[in-house]
Amino acid sequence: MKENMSLKKMYREKLSRSLLLFAIIPTILVTVLFFQLFFSIGNYFSNQDLIKRNKELSNFLTKEITSYKEDMQILQANPSLPTVFQSDDLHTQVYTELYQIVTNHRLKSKFYIVNVDGDILLTNSYKNNAIQIYHKKYLSSLNLKQKEDITIYKEKDNEQLDYAFLKLTTPIYQGNEVKGFIIFDLQSTYLKRFFEESNYTDIVITDPFGYQLFTSKKSLILNNGKMRAFTKKEYSVVSTDIVNEELRVHTIRYMGLFNKLYIIGFLGLLVISAILIMITRLFANHAAKRKTKSIDTILSTISDVNEGTYKGYKELEENDELEYINYYLNEMIQYRDSLLSENKEILIRKTEAEIKELQMQFNPHFLFNTLENIKFMIRLNPSSAEKLLLMLSSILRYSINNTEQDSPLKHDLLYIKDYLEIQKYRFEERLDYSIDLPLELEDCLIPKLITQPLVENAIKYGIDEVSELTINIKVSRTKKSLLFIIADTGIGFSEERLQEIRSLLKTSNNHSNHIGIYNVHRRIQLKYGNSYGVRIFSLQDNGSLLLIKLPIREEAEF
Missing domain, CATH: 3.30.565.10 (Histidine kinase-like ATPase, C-terminal domain)
Incomplete structure (x- = not known):
């Protein structure tokens, strides 16, 4: 038996140990494991759903942009197309072809045929002076002698262009001379369904340098137009490069609420576990209380000695064999106090004598x-x-x-x-x-x-x-x-x-x-x-x- 271990404490420890080992601890462990498993599975399926939505959006954009580029190459190869800059006879036919291309795509767009000066000849958009000025400014930044068949231009001022987030441009050649351009402004309207149909998922489309082309939430973008960085603890982010790495699709989900629920739930389990342990201890104390009064009195005497509050002999309520221990314990305490008192007096007198000697x-x-x-x-x-x-x-x-x-x-x-x-x-x-x-x-x-x-x-x-x-x-x-x-x-x-x-x-x-x-x-x-x-x-x-x-x-x- 351990030193200073009372019978009551032994009963309490045994009862507590039995309840904890065979009931409370297994229950707590199973609950914690189930809780951890539940949130781990939830987190896994959340990430899988985020990956799935990113894949759906990436495939959709890749398919639509690739299809637009193929249609533009077919139009570019039409030898009669440059004549639209010389005569109005083909305007209706070309307009019909362009309109059919837009109709065949789920990702709608505004199309324009402009000459090298930026003058709009054909469009399915409302034509006003502001649009005309914009195209002239835009075309002035292009190289009129470019050899690329199709240029992808990342549109950053999308709110000023009827929510166009991407511009596809291909030159119209007559011989080796650029006569004008076919322009498709891809609209962002259709993209909204990808986050409107998905709970707690946001979408950001950027260029390879992180500058925003489209976002479902303005708070995800910094003042300089870049997508802000996200901490792994608060956000799950899935990113995919598409269209020869010219675009990057990000699907983002805020995990802060999920993590807070996890923390609150875990703390709740800790509180419940603490309550169960306290109840176990109280039950053990109650079960051991009536049988261990004599030993409690002896322990109380020992505690008083340790704390310096010993006031003398305490008689046990139960006159049993423990009374012998109690009696001799008090005898030992009194003898110890007598020795301490004598030693303290000797030390004080020795110290005073040394001080006197030093002072003299x-x-x-x-x-x-x-x-x-x-x-x-x-x-x-x-x-x-x-x-x-x-x-x-x-x-x-x-x-x-x-x-x-x-x-x-x-x-x-x-x-x-x-x-x-x-x-x-x-x-x-x-x-x-x-x-x-x-x-x-x-x-x-x-x-x-x-x-x-x-x-x-x-x-x-x-x-x-x-x-x-x-x-x-x-x-x-x-x-x-x-x-x-x-x-x-x-x-x-x-x-x-x-x-x-x-x-x-x-x-x-x-x-x-x-x-x-x-x-x-x-x-x-x-x-x-x-x-x-x-x-x-x-x-x-x-x-x-x-x-x-x-x-x-x-x-x-x-």
Whole structure:
């Protein structure tokens, strides 16, 4: 039996597993497979229907255009046809032949016989000035000496030409001279039945470069006249090249609704499956509830221990063999709590002792250096002895007061200011400093004497290496942290020494001579945790910068 597995949970898992394995899961799988199969078949037949309609339209256009071209070749070969440009006698006969050609085709057209200047001699269309001007403009773009029997012209301005989407043109020769042209404007009216009779299918006919000749829906065409690109997820597209790849037939079906129905249906199945599983779990819980109260009480005790809310011994409602387990479990919990309490107290006392030891290391070293400075200043300028002694008295009073472990920022920085003033008397113009403390941060609490060793180190290791040493102390804050920046213009550290100090700050034991920086860093981390401490930045011959990160506190911790 698995650890911490209750009898109720075993019953619930067994019942759930049985129902899921032999009833719910097979039902869900069959339903999902049927659902997937249904939509796959639907998608397959939809694609087949789209292919079929594309084939029907492609075959129809190929047959009609080929038939038109054959009829035009027969007309072109008629030796009497050029005489229509010289006499009106053949107009009726030629008109009848042209009209018969149009009548024999399901794809209707407007026919024209025009001379080389674009003047219309015969037509079955309404003849007006606009049509006349158009044909003159159109013929001016043709090569009058062309050798092609029939030219297919892709008509793009179809709405201006009675919905003609394609123009078939063949020259009329007299000898080797072009006398005029036979023109058939194929109309789009008949094409509409291909999409009107088909649900959810659109048609686009383009040239090989994708420019529209005919479309059943304007939204399928871009502003530049090209058919827009379609994503496979939303549209099914079948394309076929016809008439020697001069035309391309596209049948398009929007699949977005189909895909949405698929997604909605699949999500519905997931919801139903989740409901069935929940019902199974509830049924298993109900079936196991009355027989497992004793074990539930034991599990509740274990859960309380894990969550830290254990309140003591809970007697079982049923006086059975599980009472022995319950009793010894509570005995074990109480013994464990006793051990944890003792270990926690030992750890706290050990940490406090280490902090005290670290803090006490500051005072002898600081006092020795300060007395040396005062001794030097008394000899240099006896008139300042009283002022220096007052500063020393203030410093000593502050440093030896062990009643408080924390101090407001303004007090600690006042201590630093007195210290720097004493040092400034000694080194005169060779030492300068600045302290920037925002007014709103003056009452923030920090560990007492936390910055003094770092300032002392800056002077001790920097003043003899440079002609002038400046120490800048700046305090700022982020949302949750208080930041000290102590920057000096000393000689700095080499890259090797800098990495050595950074490695030292990551250890819990110090066996080096870097007592000041390490002690400050260690003291902060013992008190506040590893998220806080000291970081050091330096470039050789360009000074150093120490960044101290502390939590923001305005009330003393107890």
